[in-house]
Amino acid sequence: MTTFTQRDNRQNVHINNKTIVALVKNTLFYLAIVALLCIMIGPFLWMFISSISPQVELTATPPHWFPKNPTLFRYEALFIGTGDGSTSLPAGIEKFIRGLTNSMIVSTLTTLVCVSTGTLAAYALARLNVPGKNKFMLGILSSQMLPIIVIIIPLYLLLQKLMLMDSIQGLVLLYTGFMLPTVIWIMHSYFETLPRELEEAAMIDGCNRFQSLTKVIIPLSGPGLVAVSAFAFLSSWNEFFMALIFTGANTKTITVTVTEFSSQFGVDFGLMATGGVIGSIPPLVLAFLLQKYIVAGLTAGSVKG
Amino acid sequence: MANIFKISKRQWHDALFTALLLLPAAIIMAVVTIYPLVRSFIISLLQWDLTKPNVAHNFIFLDNYRYVLNDSTFWQSVRVTIIFVIGAVALNIVLSLAIALLLNREFIGRNLIRMLALLPWAVPSVVNGIMWKWILNPSYGALNGLLYSLGIIDKYIIWLGIPSNALIMCILADVWKETPFIMLLLLAALQTIPKDLYEAAKVDGANALQAFWNVTIPLIKPTLFVALTLRTIWALKSFDLIYTLTAGGPSNGTNVIGFYTYIKTFISLNLGRGSAVAYLMTGVVAILVVINQRALYKEVRY
Numbered sequence: 001m002t003t004f005t006q007r008d009n010r011q012n013v014h015i016n017n018k019t020i021v022a023l024v025k026n027t028l029f030y031l032a033i034v035a036l037l038c039i040m041i042g043p044f045l046w047m048f049i050s051s052i053s054p055q056v057e058l059t060a061t062p063p064h065w066f067p068k069n070p071t072l073f074r075y076e077a078l079f080i081g082t083g084d085g086s087t088s089l090p091a092g093i094e095k096f097i098r099g100l101t102n103s104m105i106v107s108t109l110t111t112l113v114c115v116s117t118g119t120l121a122a123y124a125l126a127r128l129n130v131p132g133k134n135k136f137m138l139g140i141l142s143s144q145m146l147p148i149i150v151i152i153i154p155l156y157l158l159l160q161k162l163m164l165m166d167s168i169q170g171l172v173l174l175y176t177g178f179m180l181p182t183v184i185w186i187m188h189s190y191f192e193t194l195p196r197e198l199e200e201a202a203m204i205d206g207c208n209r210f211q212s213l214t215k216v217i218i219p220l221s222g223p224g225l226v227a228v229s230a231f232a233f234l235s236s237w238n239e240f241f242m243a244l245i246f247t248g249a250n251t252k253t254i255t256v257t258v259t260e261f262s263s264q265f266g267v268d269f270g271l272m273a274t275g276g277v278i279g280s281i282p283p284l285v286l287a288f289l290l291q292k293y294i295v296a297g298l299t300a301g302s303v304k305g
Numbered sequence: 306m307a308n309i310f311k312i313s314k315r316q317w318h319d320a321l322f323t324a325l326l327l328l329p330a331a332i333i334m335a336v337v338t339i340y341p342l343v344r345s346f347i348i349s350l351l352q353w354d355l356t357k358p359n360v361a362h363n364f365i366f367l368d369n370y371r372y373v374l375n376d377s378t379f380w381q382s383v384r385v386t387i388i389f390v391i392g393a394v395a396l397n398i399v400l401s402l403a404i405a406l407l408l409n410r411e412f413i414g415r416n417l418i419r420m421l422a423l424l425p426w427a428v429p430s431v432v433n434g435i436m437w438k439w440i441l442n443p444s445y446g447a448l449n450g451l452l453y454s455l456g457i458i459d460k461y462i463i464w465l466g467i468p469s470n471a472l473i474m475c476i477l478a479d480v481w482k483e484t485p486f487i488m489l490l491l492l493a494a495l496q497t498i499p500k501d502l503y504e505a506a507k508v509d510g511a512n513a514l515q516a517f518w519n520v521t522i523p524l525i526k527p528t529l530f531v532a533l534t535l536r537t538i539w540a541l542k543s544f545d546l547i548y549t550l551t552a553g554g555p556s557n558g559t560n561v562i563g564f565y566t567y568i569k570t571f572i573s574l575n576l577g578r579g580s581a582v583a584y585l586m587t588g589v590v591a592i593l594v595v596i597n598q599r600a601l602y603k604e605v606r607y
Binding site: 030032033036037039040041043044046050058059060061063117118121125130143145146147148149150151152153154155157158173176177178180181209210234237238240241245254255259269272273275276279280283286287288291295 | 337338344414419429545
């Protein structure tokens with residue numbers, strides 16, 4: 001109808017068409033954005049919804065997209081235990097808290113060791129005279145991409161010999177070894193962005209090399225250090241393959257614990273979903289809080305978590 | 306004389322300092338990466354079967370490789386891996402680029418969407434597998450429920466029931482997790498392109514598609530190439546997702562090479578053969594790494 005009235009005035013038609021086209025374009029754009037958001041967070045949201053749905057609603061067909069009687073009983077059970085026993089939860093849940101604690105300890109230690117040793121090495125490679133530097137950097141770049149499976153057998157034999165199977169130290173050593181190349185690579189490219197004049201000025205002022213590193217360079221490396229720390233923590237937390245092989249009853253990390261819900265208790269998807277949500281909280285919080293640093297740092301290193 | 310002595314002393318100090326900075330990292334990497342890499346190759350040449358503890362670890366040269374290359378399960382696994390890698394990487398790169406182009410402008414909620422794009426990347430990959438296993442559950446899964454409610458399917462589908470479907474689902478689950486990160490990488494590259502280039506192209510009479518092919522693509526080519534090789538390497542190494550989602554089944558339909566190696570080593574307990582498969586796989590990764598490094602160095606030069 002409107003188009004007929006518009007046709008009376010050619011000038012108007014032109015302008016209105018343009019605004020209509022823009023409006024349609026904008027609407028389509030935002031529809032695409034909304035669809036994208038749904039696909040990006042929908043699956044995880046569904047896992048969360050499943051974790052707070054009572055058992056009856058979990059097995060409803062069609063699914064209850066929004067639970068009528070949301071419940072936190074699975075969360076309570078995983079953290080506090082079954083309590084009065086009225087809920088029918090499988091045994092062995094106490095492993096879950098231990099898994100979380102183990103992951104926290106392993107990830108924190110790995111981050112500390114990895115970032116401290118990696119930063120020192122990266123500084124030496126960026127600023128000091130290291131013979132064969134280019135070959136070293138090439139080796140670092142390549143080892144980032146090494147399939148872990150190719151070295152898993154010798155590592156297994158090694159850890160057995162060192163009596164480090166099923167130990168926190170063993171896992172920290174392995175994780176550190178695997179994340180060091182990436183940490184060195186990112187910190188190296190970060191140090192390259194800092195002007196050399198800074199240290200030269202510091203050394204003219206009487207600092208030695210060590211002092212210029214600790215008093216000038218490290219304090220300026222905040223963003224780089226945040227990025228690599230986040231990367232190291234996230235990767236250790238999410239690591240599964242080595243944890244599966246090298247941990248036993250004492251040191252199972254959260255990723256291993258969560259998969260054991262699925263194999264041992266087969267059908268209890270509600271509990272698996274709950275474990276999955278809880279296990280994802282630390283990396284998610286870290287990723288969201290440090291978003292800016294992570295994207296910048298990982299873009300620089302073009303690497304994965 | 307005194308002067309020369311002073312300089313050399315200073316140099317000596319510098320060398321010591323350099324060594325001290327490098328040593329901790331170098332030792333850890335030597336123990337955890339280099340030594341095992343060499344030893345693993347030696348093991349791949351040995352007869353080493355943990356189920357036969359009394360048999361000596363004889364040197365059998367390439368027999369393990371010969372065994373693996375004659376194993377039909379290995380070749381099936383290679384076929385599955387090729388489909389998985391090509392499917393996942395192609396879909397991933399195309400989607401990442403499309404989304405990055407869509408988001409490369411000012412709009413309300415841009416920062417929010419960039420933050421939420423980190424969600425799939427940050428979720429542990431085993432949780433990703435568990436999550437999709439639940440969504441794809443044949444009786445109570447959300448996917449069946451959704452498609453049924455929308456009238457797209459008229460009966461519930463057993464998504465992971467037949468090999469080809471299961472493989473497609475593994476690809477989709479992998480793409481869901483990896484796409485947003487690659488998208489952020491490409492978005493960062495797109496944002497470095499100066500706006501004047503597009504204006505110049507417009508002045509020269511190029512339409513949007515021509516501008517895309519002649520301005521956008523050449524400028525993000527290095528990043529695109531790095532993303533492509535990195536993704537290929539990650540996809541080749543896939544393990545966590547397969548372990549939790551399908552465990553290689555049904556009838557080995559999703560038995561990717563990473564999972565096959567795991568089974569050969571830790572379930573069949575044949576260390577020699579396991580190492581041989583792992584080395585074959587590493588050979589392929591090594592070729593990709595070389596290609597990737599060429600691309601990276603090109604990017605540095607840009």
